[in-house]
Amino acid sequence: MSLKICVIVAILLILIVPLARAESGKALIENSASFDGKTVTFTGEVIGVFTRGDYAWVNILDNEVAIGVLCRAEDARKVTVIGDYRHVGDTVEAIGTFHMADPQQGGDLDIRADNFTVVAVGQELSRSPSLPLVTFSVVLMIVAIFVAFFLRHIRKEKERIVSWPFH
């Protein structure tokens, strides 16, 4: 019996997944009304995870547009790297129902994921300072201090000269 159920679920998944075309974040937001209630595939970099009990919000960034994906907390726990200044976050694929204004989430635009997979693990980015820029900044600072002292010296000299009436 359980084998039969597994086969049916597997067939259904095979049928559903190809129906859900991978959409860009921009397309989803610009055409939110036409995607409302439809199953979509959304792929992108994880930039934020908020676990709340049994479920979690995962913010997925796709080319400057980030969308919140509501998934199971256990799925969200698969995410190991969250994108920020020092990291490229994990690339994930979420398949689920797109909501232009989710009635259960205060009317926010989101995707409620049925399927959530980590496609690629993120990595750390090296952000080393540029040596010419460091040198230039040090030189400029020295120049700035020198200019300040030099101009202050000239002003004081002027004031000293003016204060003597016979000059």
Add this chain to the structure above:
Amino acid sequence: MAAIYKEFAIIPHFFIASSITFILCNVGIHFLHTKNEMELKHALCFAALVWIFSMLLAAIPFWLSGATGSYLDANFDAMSGFTTTGLTLVRGIDHLSHSINFYRHYLQFVGGMGIIVVSLVILARSEISSVLAFKGEARDLGIRPNIVRTSRVILGIALTFMVLGAAFFAVVGISEGANIGNSIFDGVNYSMAAYSTGGFAPHSQSILFYHSTLYEIVALIIFLIGSFNFTFHYAVLSGKRREIFKNIEIRTMFITLTLSTLIISGILLFSNVYPSGSILFRKAFFQAASAHTTTGFGTIYPSQIANTWPSAALFIMSIIMVLGACANSTGGGIKAIRVGIIAKSFFREIKKALSPKSAVVTEKFHHIEDTPLTETIARGALLIAFGYIFLFALGTTVTTLYGYNMTNSMYETASAVGNVGLSSGITSPAMPALLKVLYIFLMWAGRLEIIAVLVLIGFTILGIRKGIKK
């Protein structure tokens, strides 16, 4: 901040910017110093130029760090920051360094109080030139008899609300599942942006990043407080609680915000955009409050609002963005006090027309104290209002000429002129360079309430004429 987060690659960018500023200030003090007393026209020009030079210098870290695609884009963001607008051309906000992100919000916080106000607190100079410069920045406060003390009161009020806001945001962030470090950092940034009615956010999703109703409520409270007059804050904090119900600005804002929310909700109800009445009202109220207080936080994506909200709703949003927040607050726009005065003048004229010839119709308004509504006050309010309408018409026309649709152009221009920051999607790094320059001008003129900018233009033309004659 760069040192705290060990962002050593960013430190040279800030050193370069501060060194250039230091050199230019010293050279300026040396060569442009004069013992002549400053007049009002000089103060207005000075205030207008301070904002331009501040933008040019503050843009350097954005440009050097690669946060923006060009120096022009960096200037756009610096002006947007100082004027507490919130429109942005920064690329990859979600991958920005902590230091650059903090810097963006810090610019809004300084700009919200006024660059000259902050300078007065630091320099502690209380001479006539300081008073005039203070007024040149569209500030006309008499909280304390001394201008430096007044500036300190403004800074004190702002810092108190900013710290309280940051604490609330951080607690809510932690309770919603964010880690402690990020919650505190985001809390400080969101609080600075909310109190200064700025609208920048450390994440590209703005307030939506946290998916939290509580986060929305905290933001709403902080930016509503930020949109009130500093004099009003001081009066209420000094025990004058009745001011909340009597003040013309608070009354005007309450009426216009309620009306606009109801109209927008009505329009959205008929267009079936939202699944339930409560969701519809929540979305309409947050966007309307954000627009009216000139904050610019959104719980709807820019291109989503442009594509799903009916034109009539966007038109109402454009109007309230131009109407703006309270005078002497961190907000922009025509200002509630002027809207109130214009409305009262309008009703006075109707009363006059209906009264017998021998009747003397008078009107007064309450702002800290009762003031008779004179022709001069009404004319002054109308003049500024016409100035804003002119800028709004200019911006909308030019944006439309670039091929954008009328409704979106109106929405985006109103956002720039009113220093709001909500977008219909027009503002992006790909927008035409001339449009970026125009929006920089609109944000600048809007923040200085036009007069200072007009005086500077007049002063420049007179100077050129004199030069040609010589």
